Amino acid sequence: MKAETNWKDELKNAIRSTKELQAFLPQNIQPIEDVLSYKTLLPPFFLNHLLKYPQDSPLWRQFIPSGIEEDLVMQKEGFFDPIGDLVKVKVPQLIHRYPNRVLYFPTSSCPVACRYCFRKNELEEKPKNLFGKDKEKIIYYLNKNTNIEEIIFSGGDPFVLDNNKIESELLFFAQFPHVKYIRFHTRFPVILPQRLDKDLLHLLQQFRDKTNIQLIFSLHINHEDEITPLLKEKIKPFTISFPWISQTVLLKNVNDKACALKNLYAQITLMNIRPYYLHHPDKVKGAMHFYLSREEGRRIYKELRQISSGWMVPHYIIDDANAKGKELAAVPE
Numbered sequence: 001m002k003a004e005t006n007w008k009d010e011l012k013n014a015i016r017s018t019k020e021l022q023a024f025l026p027q028n029i030q031p032i033e034d035v036l037s038y039k040t041l042l043p044p045f046f047l048n049h050l051l052k053y054p055q056d057s058p059l060w061r062q063f064i065p066s067g068i069e070e071d072l073v074m075q076k077e078g079f080f081d082p083i084g085d086l087v088k089v090k091v092p093q094l095i096h097r098y099p100n101r102v103l104y105f106p107t108s109s110c111p112v113a114c115r116y117c118f119r120k121n122e123l124e125e126k127p128k129n130l131f132g133k134d135k136e137k138i139i140y141y142l143n144k145n146t147n148i149e150e151i152i153f154s155g156g157d158p159f160v161l162d163n164n165k166i167e168s169e170l171l172f173f174a175q176f177p178h179v180k181y182i183r184f185h186t187r188f189p190v191i192l193p194q195r196l197d198k199d200l201l202h203l204l205q206q207f208r209d210k211t212n213i214q215l216i217f218s219l220h221i222n223h224e225d226e227i228t229p230l231l232k233e234k235i236k237p238f239t240i241s242f243p244w245i246s247q248t249v250l251l252k253n254v255n256d257k258a259c260a261l262k263n264l265y266a267q268i269t270l271m272n273i274r275p276y277y278l279h280h281p282d283k284v285k286g287a288m289h290f291y292l293s294r295e296e297g298r299r300i301y302k303e304l305r306q307i308s309s310g311w312m313v314p315h316y317i318i319d320d321a322n323a324k325g326k327e328l329a330a331v332p333e
């Protein structure tokens, strides 16, 4: 059996350009198109997993750069900020869209560069009002808005921070008596399950037990082929200790079949993760090749409901560029 790699080494050794990627891939693979406007980031663990699948597979489409991202006509159809983050940012790193909760961006880094990412343009340009750091302003804002009871760590991926940093971020928000819940949005367990180590589990448990602040985890997962044996093994103690929910983006030519979604939800419920959100794709500049119409989305969702038990079906939601926030994209019939 191969020794388990360390997640920090994986990130250090990650492929970071289309040229490096081409050199890494076997010679029988069709050439990878150069993409200059958007970063390439693929850690070896996940890249080796991806190589088990063909070039036109859901995994390749989600993570391998494609020249179509820079297609000028497609670029015109998409938005830099498709859900209005920049309208709702109140102080740097804090987006306040709903009365009782805020999104917090502790980082703009991720363990991978998802080609469809709705924040791919913001993550490239890192606007200061989104990613600049000013804890004093956050303290002022949270003290003024005592109806905020949940902080959602997003970004970027919060698990890219090391354990000390995660602990200090958690303790920072524990100073506000009205904060009752902290939620992590993460893709790390799929890309580098090694991140879910004993030290991280221990620190999260201790924080929850000491503060009584509930911790919730939302796994971003789009297709059953993303589930590796290491993911199943590593996530188990975390799902025993904490509530986990899922978020999935509906993506053209990736998971736009009711049976693909059903298979994914059947697998994650076995892992003790509750199917929670199915996002209609956003109109993202550089990712319009993943977009599908609302009618198509509704048709797929309706079929999913017909072939699945109700408890296995997530909410199907849509975020508009009008920055109003999530709305149900289809009302259950």
Ligand code: SF4
Residues within 6 Å of the ligand: 109, 110, 111, 112, 113, 114, 117, 118, 119, 120, 155, 156, 157, 187, 220
């Ligand atoms: S991990 Fe999340 S934020 Fe990062 S590139 Fe992927 S979808 Fe975007």
